[in-house]
Amino acid sequence: MTEPIVETTQSENKEWEPKIIAFLCNWCSYAGADLAGVSRIQYPPNIRIVRVPCSGRINAYFIIKSLTDGWDGVLISGCHPGDCHYISGNLVARRRFAILKELLEFFGIEPGRVNFMWASAAEGERFAVLVRKATEIVKKLGPNKKFEKKW
């Protein structure tokens, strides 16, 4: 990596805050996050959102890569089953993640570090609630060290 390293140094007395990467589908969940914004619904500032066209686009490797790269948690959200803008992409994703979930547990990744959920474009409040929940769970689990690289 050539880029400058910007450390967000935690002061001694401050609680550890996890960093969570979120993959949101463009049509429902990303729009739900937008609605949370427009409605000024406050939620913890721990997530960083990556927009993808559809939850079906999310490759298992995106999730694993996020964990090996040091993100403390991963959050994935698509349209509710039946609402998919691309007809059935979220169902494909659901099947894929059902398998991945077990695999991750096999790897020793604590359940809850990777969260799958649905949020629609009208569910700004729900989106905020889900982020709060995910943040809380990951915070309890502590920093993600399972895949920590020895630089």
Place this chain on the structure above:
Amino acid sequence: MEKVGAVLVVGAGIGGSQTALDLGDAGFKVYLLESTTSIGGVMAQLDKTFPTNDCAMCIVSPKLVETGRHQNIDLSINCKILEVTGEAGNFTVKVLKKTLYVNMDKCTGCGVCGRACPVEAIDMFNEKLSKFAATSVKYPQAVPLVYAINKDYCIGCGICKGVCKANAVEYDLEDEIVELKVGGIVLAPGFDEYSPPEDNLYGYGKYKNVVTSIEFERILSASGPYAGKVLRPSDGDIPEKVAFLQCIGSRDFTGNGQPYCSSVCCMYTAKEAVIAHEHMHQIRPTIFSMDIRAFGKDFDKYIIRAQEEYGVRYIRSRISSINEDPETKDLLLKYETEDGKIIQENFEMVVLSVGLNPPDDAKYLADKFGIELNEYNFAKTDIFNPVQTTIPGIFVCGAFSSPKDIPETVTQASAAAGCVNTLLHEKRDTLITEKTLPPEIFVAGQPPRIGVFVCHCGVNIGGYVDVPQVVKYAKSLPNVVLADQNLYTCSADTQTIIKDKIKEYSLNRVIVASCTPRTHEPLFQETIREAGLNRYLFQMANIRDQCSWVHMNQYKEATEKSMDLVRMAVNKARNIQPLERIKLGVTPKTLVIGGGITGMVAALNFANQNFETFLVEKEKELGGFARNIYTTLEGGNVQAFLSDLIEKVNTHANIHVFTEAKIEIINGYIGNFKSAVFHGPEKTRAEFEHGVVVVATGAKEYEPNEFLYKTNDNVITQSEFEKVINTTDDIGNKKLIVMIQCVGSRNEEHPYCSKMCCAEAIKNAIVAKNQSPSTEIVILFRDIRTYGFKEKYYRMAREAGIVFIRYDEDNPPEIVPEGSKLRVNIVTPNKDTILINSDMVVLSVGIVAQKENNEELGKLLKVPLNDDNFFLEAHVKLRPVDFATEGVFVAGLAHCPKTIEDSISQANAAVSRACTILSKDEIEAEGKIGAIDPARCSGCGMCIDNCAYNAIELIEDRRFGTVAIINSALCKGCGACSGNCRCAAIDIAGFSSEQIYAMITGRL
């Protein structure tokens, strides 16, 4: 008079928006007028939609954004029609544009003014259940997103002007009158819901826990007054027992409401009951109704699910009054059960399922446009063309002509557009302006030179995020050659700045850190394209919706997060490449499969627009199912209409009719199909090319094995009976005729309603009664589904002495021959038995799909069927005539049981949808699509199963053997294929794995 290639669309709900999009896409200039301050109409207010429980906002907002941004659509809000002159092809319309007191060009929709406004006025969008400020937008996702000042509530304090950093508030803006020249007009003003009068029987307005269905819809909505919790207005408690009262203001002959059926209430009530239970499991809904009118595609299944899975209780009774317990605010309902018992029951909340009234300004509009209204003050339409008003060149769609649901409205919206296409086809592309763009700068292989523009958004970002710090940080990132801040990055002057900076710094990637790409990406993409950059060399970091607005009290964290998001965008931008939208030629010819009314109407309208059309019919003659129908319930002469249509089709120079035909093969894709048919007695082979396909293969009558059909001559089907009464006087000697409804419908084998049998039975009963008044006619039914204005004929039949008896669905009637008579044994729902001696039994047989035919054709076209073997459209609500496979459309009975008028609407709708393709010399495919690396592909075919658009197929490659390839014309770029590819052979341009990895990494 010279025709004009522009169209006026009045009303920008889902109907008007769809018409505008269809016509805009087909090369017409569209003036879309809306009387309120934002588009979307009633659908934008809904929480979910039946029968799929789709989130209304999720599916409608992309359409509204598209409407707002379409280069051929000129959208004006807050408008009023003043005067209309001229004739079909050339109208002049004078329009009053009322001022918003906010400059639309300057307003960024940030909402600071609304928050600063001290006057809390009532919010109409949330149906008076929440408060809103005098400066407001209708709802958070409004299109166009501009605020408006409501002068009725405004106290003139001037605070909003003070806080507006964009200087958009201008109190002295004045109303404006404009004159529009258009060739055609489409009216889509929608409806107004019935509002119970003062002193109504239900205590609405007096009792707090009695609400209307649209108010309840807002209560259900996640963006509604209680944020999606179902609470009762009196005390905020969760109501356990909720009663829904049907037919409020509908089927009402007392003069308080409307005599017609509002068509949609049975279904929306079932939906509201289901969703209420889904939101809060303790809610137990009860629905009081007379008939359950679930006549649309898959509606009956929904009602069954509501009852079986969600415990929704249906009681057949009409409630006459409600009393409130003054202490608990509970509501006491008194009703009579079917067996005559009077029951009193307590409910915690009551929802009134209010009907649909004609729009309040129906008379005003009719007067201005010179069109006639019907007896109920809805727009009067042609019997065989439900979108044609009484004036040529003026069309109507949606609820303005009769109460209807969303898919029917969308169908009619396209149908009206189809009629405009036929009227004005020679004037396509005459009034639209194509932008001339500079050639694209060649950037491939150059090191990225990234420019980052960070937006203050007034105080919206700047107030909660340290923008200068974000800019400073952005400057420190690799490949960033420029980072700057703007007050409003989306304002017109900033666009000029961005263009200048691209030149000055030779930027080849641009990032804007501001709001959401969902609304603003196209604007900035246009800007960089105007500066010569490929529009895909753009990225956004959403630091407003994801940082400043949601972490308002965490300045440091919000700033850090903004920096992270900017870095992620920069990391992605370093990996983005220019993309090309591939262009495909279009063959301006059409294939219509099926030579019934639907297929012929479609073919004729294509041919009238000079598109060469191939019409394929499997029978010897054209005409299809309609050959058995003599009149419609409303009195239309079907046979005359049909023979006229057949004559026109057979003699039209642009139509090639193939009868006794069988399709051998259909190859190709949107714009470029190649097909072959065998036709005629000799089975001659014909081959042709075409750009689109319309599937109008119809359906057939159910052939009963039950009720002694075919074994007793006095048992006949409804269409056989229709032939008897229209061609002979044989029924004069019949004393008593029994009709049995739902034969082959709504049972296990065919669990759907065939929609037209009730109307058919009533139509034939009335004709027979007129022919032979002494003949008694008894109709045995489960529910009488005379929806909409057909209710009138139900009443007419009862007044004529026709007897209606409901039978128990678990104990269907039995027929026992007794000499020349037939004894009919009936069990009523409360298990009483009735015996009737009849001379004739008429079976109202349902409509069934042609299973084998449809399966075969479905395979040829790669389009799906539903459980009942009817063709399955791309989206039940918003794409009712499209297939997911582009360039292929469905219309008529092949789609689901429907009336002749509805089939004609669908035919016209299919024409309009097809014209969005046929009108172009070439079509542009998506830019952000998938591609498969053949060197990596193992040819396993997993991606083919995951593709909902049939865009992938396996081929034999000379070098790589069996590999999958993506047809870029069909790919939508969803990425479902790539996520599953075990060889990582598939990538999605614009969201490539490399780009996403770049966003993930480099955090530490």
